[in-house]
Amino acid sequence: MNVLVIGGGGREHALAWRLAQDPEVKAITAAPGSDGMCPPAARAAVDAADVDALVRLAVDGRFDLVVVGPEAPLVAGLADRLAAAGVAVAGPGAAAARLEGSKIFAKDFMARHGIPTARYEVHDQAATARRSLEAGRFEFPVVIKADGLAAGKGVVIAADLSAAQAALAEMMERRCFGAAGDRVVVEEFLQGEEASCMALTDGEHVVPLPPAQDHKRVFDDDRGPNTGGMGAYSDDRILPPGLADAILDAVIRPTVRGMAAEGHPFRGVLYAGLMLTAAGPRVLEFNVRFGDPETQAVLPRLRGSLAETLHLLAEGRLDHARLDTDPWPAVCVVLASGGYPGEYAKGRPIHGLELAGQHPHVTVFHAGTRREGERFVTAGGRVLGVTARGADLDAAVMRAYEAASQVHFDGMHYRRDIALKGLRRYR
Numbered sequence: 024m025n026v027l028v029i030g031g032g033g034r035e036h037a038l039a040w041r042l043a044q045d046p047e048v049k050a051i052t053a054a055p056g057s058d059g060m061c062p063p064a065a066r067a068a069v070d071a072a073d074v075d076a077l078v079r080l081a082v083d084g085r086f087d088l089v090v091v092g093p094e095a096p097l098v099a100g101l102a103d104r105l106a107a108a109g110v111a112v113a114g115p116g117a118a119a120a121r122l123e124g125s126k127i128f129a130k131d132f133m134a135r136h137g138i139p140t141a142r143y144e145v146h147d148q149a150a151t152a153r154r155s156l157e158a159g160r161f162e163f164p165v166v167i168k169a170d171g172l173a174a175g176k177g178v179v180i181a182a183d184l185s186a187a188q189a190a191l192a193e194m195m196e197r198r199c200f201g202a203a204g205d206r207v208v209v210e211e212f213l214q215g216e217e218a219s220c221m222a223l224t225d226g227e228h229v230v231p232l233p234p235a236q237d238h239k240r241v242f243d244d245d246r247g248p249n250t251g252g253m254g255a256y257s258d259d260r261i262l263p264p265g266l267a268d269a270i271l272d273a274v275i276r277p278t279v280r281g282m283a284a285e286g287h288p289f290r291g292v293l294y295a296g297l298m299l300t301a302a303g304p305r306v307l308e309f310n311v312r313f314g315d316p317e318t319q320a321v322l323p324r325l326r327g328s329l330a331e332t333l334h335l336l337a338e339g340r341l342d343h344a345r346l347d348t349d350p351w352p353a354v355c356v357v358l359a360s361g362g363y364p365g366e367y368a369k370g371r372p373i374h375g376l377e378l379a380g381q382h383p384h385v386t387v388f389h390a391g392t393r394r395e396g397e398r399f400v401t402a403g404g405r406v407l408g409v410t411a412r413g414a415d416l417d418a419a420v421m422r423a424y425e426a427a428s429q430v431h432f433d434g435m436h437y438r439r440d441i442a443l444k445g446l447r448r449y450r
């Protein structure tokens with residue numbers, strides 16, 4: 024198989040790394056890829072947002088399978104275009120990608136199909152949203168979400184009415200997210216621990232992937248502003264006994280059935296971001312692709328051929344897939360640039376990469392680096408994802424931090440408490 028991976032972050036490095044282990048895979052190309060994922064991948068200088076150029080690349084390069092990392096090209100219809108050109112693609116078409124591209128679509132879809140989620144209202148006027156809050160229809164804190172894609176910045180948890188008003192004004196009047204904020208979801212604040220549940224589906228059959236937990240805030244103990252994700256771990260115990268099946272039955276399968284029944288079957292990675300509340304799991308959001316950094320902790324646990332599985336998915340034959348999960352947990356610690364998620368410098372030399380990646384159960388995924396002669400330098404906010412597996416969660420955590428401590432670059436910072444909630448709970 025000749026595989027094309029779209030994207031160039033840590034998630035895509037993990038995909039290329041994992042696909043390269045599958046016996047069917049002869050070659051991997053990443054568009055645009057990154058220096059750090061070569062090898063195993065080769066790079067094609069095509070932007071992940073340039074749908075026309077990606078379709079030309081996939082057709083001309085005679086790729087047997089296209090795996091799409093980021094959501095934007097899916098929402099823009101890349102998978103429809105590839106399928107029309109006869110290229111096997113693991114990713115949903117634009118209509119199905121609305122599950123992520125429009126939070127209003129996702130909420131209304133869940134309401135239509137009885138999928139558990141936070142109580143909500145949709146507003147297209149800041150004034151009506153304000154009146155609803157003033158009338159006490161929601162308690163504080165309340166959650167306000169821009170409808171469209173907002174690069175992970177479109178959700179505000181407002182502590183009181185004035186914070187809510189400020190958020191509504193930002194989104195709907197000052198239009199800081201452009202059209203993505205013209206309509207908003209106002210929803211009830213839920214309490215609990217979050218979990219990321221991903222499943223592969225061809226629109227009918229479902230192959231669940233092991234659960235993961237992301238760490239969104241920049242500082243330890245979930246303090247500071249939100250980021251793209253400062254680390255993740257995957258351990259089967261993230262979901263208490265019985266809950267994995269309950270989520271499949273209450274969330275994943277009804278979503279797959281509902282999308283098919285509404286005429287746009289979902290083919291790809293269905294990611295449910297869940298709040299595990301005292302009353303049961305509730306969907307916070309859907310994503311329509313692999314999570315980042317969750318993928319960096321989940322893929323090292325998969326046994327069997329991911330390439331074959333994703334190809335079966337593209338063909339609508341996922342019932343033939345044989346993919347297992349290794350019981351060993353995995354932990355990914357993100358090493359970030361000084362100042363991230365705010366302003367940060369680039370071009371800082373990275374030391375200790377080889378030493379960090381030496382251990383057989385450690386892999387260092389490149390999220391934002393660039394090769395400069397013989398060395399790598401920083402080129403993004405999230406720079407590296409140091410991932411380790413271990414016989415138990417303690418071992419995986421220790422190994423990941425041991426490896427992380429080998430790496431240095433000016434300004435580097437990372438959270439010291441990745442998987443700590445899990446470690447405490449399982450003890």
Ligand SMILES: Nc1ncnc2c1ncn2[C@@H]1O[C@H](COP(=O)(O)OP(=O)(O)O)[C@@H](O)[C@H]1O
Nearest residue numbers: 141166175176177178210211212213296307308
């Ligand atoms: N209803 C809610 N109650 C409590 N926290 C929420 C709620 N909705 C979202 N959040 C928090 O905000 C984060 C981002 O929201 P999410 O819906 O995942 O949007 P996005 O990932 O597109 O920014 C979640 O990971 C969660 O921590």
Ligand SMILES: [Mg+2]
Nearest residue numbers: 175296307308
């Ligand atoms: Mg999210």
